[in-house]
Amino acid sequence: MQLIKEVKFLIGKELLLEWRSKYALNGVVLYVVSTVFVCFLSFVSLKGVTWNALFWIIMLFASINTVSKSFLQESKGRQLYIYTIASPLALIISKTIYNVFLMLLVTLIALAFYTLVFDYVPQDMGLYILATILGSLSFSTIFTMISAIASKAGNGGMLMAILSFPVIIPVIIMLIKLSKNAVDGLDRSVSLDEIATLLIINVLVGAFSLLLFPYLWRD
Amino acid sequence: MYKSWWKILGAVLVTYSTIAGFLASVPPLPILHQSIRNLYFHVPMWFSMIILFSISVVHSIKYLSSNQQDDDLKSVQSINAGIVFGILGIITGAVWARFTWGQAWSFDVKQNFAAIALLLYFAYLVLRNAIDEEQKRAKISAIYNIFAFPMMVVLLFVLPRLSDSLHPGNGGNPGFNAYDLDSHMRMVFYPACLGWILIGCWIYSILFRVSSLEKNKQI
Numbered sequence: 346m347q348l349i350k351e352v353k354f355l356i357g358k359e360l361l362l363e364w365r366s367k368y369a370l371n372g373v374v375l376y377v378v379s380t381v382f383v384c385f386l387s388f389v390s391l392k393g394v395t396w397n398a399l400f401w402i403i404m405l406f407a408s409i410n411t412v413s414k415s416f417l418q419e420s421k422g423r424q425l426y427i428y429t430i431a432s433p434l435a436l437i438i439s440k441t442i443y444n445v446f447l448m449l450l451v452t453l454i455a456l457a458f459y460t461l462v463f464d465y466v467p468q469d470m471g472l473y474i475l476a477t478i479l480g481s482l483s484f485s486t487i488f489t490m491i492s493a494i495a496s497k498a499g500n501g502g503m504l505m506a507i508l509s510f511p512v513i514i515p516v517i518i519m520l521i522k523l524s525k526n527a528v529d530g531l532d533r534s535v536s537l538d539e540i541a542t543l544l545i546i547n548v549l550v551g552a553f554s555l556l557l558f559p560y561l562w563r564d
Numbered sequence: 565m566y567k568s569w570w571k572i573l574g575a576v577l578v579t580y581s582t583i584a585g586f587l588a589s590v591p592p593l594p595i596l597h598q599s600i601r602n603l604y605f606h607v608p609m610w611f612s613m614i615i616l617f618s619i620s621v622v623h624s625i626k627y628l629s630s631n632q633q634d635d636d637l638k639s640v641q642s643i644n645a646g647i648v649f650g651i652l653g654i655i656t657g658a659v660w661a662r663f664t665w666g667q668a669w670s671f672d673v674k675q676n677f678a679a680i681a682l683l684l685y686f687a688y689l690v691l692r693n694a695i696d697e698e699q700k701r702a703k704i705s706a707i708y709n710i711f712a713f714p715m716m717v718v719l720l721f722v723l724p725r726l727s728d729s730l731h732p733g734n735g736g737n738p739g740f741n742a743y744d745l746d747s748h749m750r751m752v753f754y755p756a757c758l759g760w761i762l763i764g765c766w767i768y769s770i771l772f773r774v775s776s777l778e779k780n781k782q783i
Contacts, residue, residue, distance in 0.1 A: 490711065498695050498704050507690055508708065511683040512715050515723055522727075538726055545722075549714050557707045560628050 348438075351431045355439035363447075370447065373411045377403065377455040385462045396465055397528050401521055404455060404480060405513065408448055412488035413505045415440050416496035433562040437554055441489045448481035468530025476524040479543045483516045486547055490554040493561055512550075519543050571766050577759025581608075584752045591749070595664055602660045604752055608760035609653035610720075615761050616646030616768055617685075621713045624706035634776065636702035639709060640692065641771040643685055649764055650682045665730050674724045674731035681719040684712045 363369055380403050384391075391399065419427075427436060456477055460466050467473040488509055495505040523539040585604035593600060623639035626632070657675065658668040669675060691708055695701040724731065 494691075494704060494708055494711075497700070498691060504691065504694055507687050511680050511687055512712070514680050515677070515715070515719055518723070542722070542726060546718060549718070550711075553711050553714060557710055560703065561707050 348432065348435050351435035352439045352442070355427075355431060355435055356443050359439065359443040369411060369414055370450070373407055373447075373451050374454055376410065377407045377451060378458055380407070381455065381459050381462055388463075391463050392465055393528055394525065396463060397467075397524050398521060400456070400459055401480070401517060401524070403459075404452060404477075404484070405517060407451060407455065408481070408484040409488060409505065409509065411447060411451065412444050412485055413492040413495070413502070415444055415489055416492045417502075417505070419496070428562065433559040434555060436562065437489070437493070437558040440493075441486055441551070441554070444485035444489050445482055448485045449478065452477045452481040467524070467528040469527040469533070472527035472533060472536060473524055475540070476520055476527055479523070479540065479547075480516075480520045483520070483543060483547050483550075484513070486550045486554065487512055487516065490550065490558070493558060497561055516543065516546055519546070570762055574759050574762025574766055577755045578763055581752050581756035581759055585756065588752055589748060599660060599663045600749075602656060603749070604756040606653060606656040606660055607753070608757045609649045609656060611757050612760045612764035613646045613649040613653060614720075616642045616649065616764050617713065617716065619765075619768065620646065621710055624709040627702060627706045628710075631699075633698070633702065633779075636706065637775050637779065638772050639706065641775055642768045643688060643709070644771055645764055645768040647682065647685050647689075648767075649760075650678075650685070654678055654682070661730075670730070672731060673727050673729045677719045677724055681716045684716055684719075688712060 384399055384403065388395075388399075453474075456474070488505075491509040491512065492505060495508060498504055519539050519542050523536050523543070526536045526539070581604050585601050590598065590600050620639040620642040623635045623642065627635035627639065654675070657678070661670060661672070661675070662668040665672070688705060688708055692701055692705045695704060
């Protein structure tokens with residue numbers, strides 16, 4: 346019960362900090378919107394496979410930028426302070442949940458803007474939205490843990506990309522397959538395999554993060 | 565002698581399987597023809613790699629609970645040895661693909677995912693180089709290693725089964741047992757696997773001993 350209280354408190358802290366500066370959300374929304382716009386200006390019209398792949402590439406870079414902030418941004422002093430008042434489990438859970446929220450918001454805004462700009466709607470929009478939800482879930486769980494590792498290793502951005510890309514590639518491939526099914530409007534029962542695999546990868550990554558983070562956090 | 569029996573066994577088995585692999589009779593098969601002899605070399609490479617990476621994960625877990633520097637050395641050296649086997653596995657696979665599938669790298673999922681799995685471990689080595697402080701390097705790389713292992717398993721054994729692949733045992737293809745692994749071939753194949761695994765462990769133990777001597781300034 347102590348854990349739940351701490352998690353709630355830490356999520357509250359993140360939201361409050363975010364609300365005060367509105368830096369991460371505004372920043373990433375602007376990032377996504379301008380990237381989509383650049384893509385629109387260079388491609389003008391897009392359909393089907395390319396439309397789908399481009400969306401995931403934009404989301405990949407947007408999420409790596411957003412989520413990597415969660416640990417890299419914290420100053421040494423604040424980390425030490427959190428270390429003294431909260432358990433590592435509460436910290437990783439709260440960061441992950443907060444990142445999931447943030448990414449969900451950003452992905453849905455991006456998707457709305459993307460469909461609007463390119464004037465193209467996938468045949469099975471419901472399934473596509475499910476894919477984006479699963480995508481933001483997987484991006485957040487994986488990148489949160491990797492950003493913790495990269496921040497402890499002490500040289501941020503570069504290491505973050507090297508460490509996370511091999512881990513994220515299988516997820517991205519599954520996501521592209523799933524959302525391709527949605528774009529083509531295939532029967533939903535075809536996509537169950539991909540959904541199950543994505544959920545399994547998420548559970549796996551979540552479990553390993555929970556197990557390993559306490560070791561990482563203890564200096 | 566009683567301590568080095570397994571090295572002798574490994575050397576004898578590898579010698580036997582190499583000679584028998586090139587000279588013993590193989591069943592005549594369409595497409596595969598004589599290239600089926602590659603089974604004695606390609607598959608054992610991957611088995612040895614998996615075993616070496618498992619050894620490395622075990623030592624990483626040990627390191628996290630004991631903080632002995634030796635465990636860290638063991639885990640990095642078994643990864644060094646495992647990567648060599650992984651690269652050899654990819655090369656033998658590409659050669660085999662050249663003569664049976666028509667192209668050395670035909671963007672088959674199995675090949676791609678195997679390459680990505682190796683990228684994970686290259687990232688591990690880069691991560692190690694990025695951190696100067698010994699204790700910290702050992703801890704963080706142990707954590708990344710444990711995190712990467714389940715991903716490697718997913719990449720090599722789960723995802724290729726879900727999509728179309730030419731590789732036996734994937735994408736709905738039968739495994740090699742169903743082709744024609746008659747008892748002749750088994751007589752060579754099983755010893756080859758065991759032999760290469762033992763040789764892999766031998767290489768790893770030599771690497772470990774050299775690096776531990778270097779560390780203690782005895783060389």
